[in-house]
Amino acid sequence: MAASQAARKPALHEYDGAGDYDPDNYNFHIGAPHQKELLECSKIIESATLSLAKAPVDFRTSAFQYGREQGAEPVLSALAGFLSQEYQRPVDPENLMITAGASMAFTLVCTEFFCKYPGGGTPVVFVEHPTYFLVMNIAQDFGFHVEPIPTHVNGEIDFGQWAAVAGKIHHTTSPTSRPFKSMVYLVPTFRNPTGVTLTEETANKIHNFCVEQNLLIHCDDVYNILYYGEKPPVKLFPVGESNVISAGTFSKLLGPGLRVGWVEAPKEIISKLGSNGMVVSGGCVAQFSSFLIERAITSGDLTRHVKDLRARYTEKVRAISAALKAGLPESVKWTSPTGGYFVWIVLPEGSAEFITKELVPAAKAVGVRFGVGARSCPLRGASPCELGCPNALRLSLGHVTVDQIPEGIARLCKLLRDRFGGLKA
């Protein structure tokens, strides 16, 4: 083996390969769809491909051509129709741009609105506490200072405290400086990792403050359509009207390998994102995949699939909740999600070392994996976390089947009972 190969660290997305979907592998760690759902995706893409092959020649060949930066018109109009129906509010195709997923959308926003303006001092991105752990890597790649938004223990943002901190952030306002002072990154509905949804009242306050202070709001709204009961609020933020960008993705609705997502934003923001050098050089960043999505929307397959996914995931949430209720020790708290992928479990104070040194290996030995809460903490160990992220575990419902859930959760709960004692009386 070459030295460079030997030194190579396993990549985050290098799943276990063949064993990944073994019934005795209870992977509550990965926030990605299971093979069962990917098989459905593969069928939808197969018929979309056949439909594309039979489409009129101009349409068909456009899928293989460099595409308009924002995305092809028929694709945007099909997407706008799909989103209008799912969000229950009108979405204008002019406010949409095709991306290669939500991660790329955030990267593009960092580049276009901050990195192109190096003169304004270190840019700040405010993130929820806890937040989607991988977004912090992207922000740091671009030299952002990541600042946690003060949050109550129930996950609700402490607006007053945050406004006091955000108001003090120093910035330049000369015409050559960046268009926005700083940025607020939010996962507004069914947040990764806690499952919490922002209230309309807090969203309003955040929006008004950001308009007044000239801050950009980036909503990583990747779980909005995956609700398991009541729909999330129709319009938390006035997307498409002011300083608000909403990024969505087909990674959770179809499959992450497709690498297609979208941005919804005011036209000026869309046109700025479309003026990015890479986008101009290569054209639409997901031209072919986005044509397949257009086929899946116009055939009705996507709507049917999303409805089916909600039903499947509702079953999974119910199974997880029932197993946790039956098996967790009394001292362990958890949230039952009403949408999205995640359950957040908080162990008693002082459990951080137990989690990393004992629970992770013991769980692995019985085939169970979960996310370590500390990874989602924007403080990243820099100061004590008053919200207890290092005492928490994140469970994902994506990468397990409903049949695996009772046994997988029972194994995890047994380890927790061995440590923290018995069940509720």
Ligand SMILES: Cc1ncc(COP(=O)(O)O)c(C=O)c1O
């Ligand atoms: C909040 C959030 N944003 C972005 C992503 C990644 O999305 P994409 O695959 O579209 O880049 C994830 C995936 O887990 C996520 O949870």
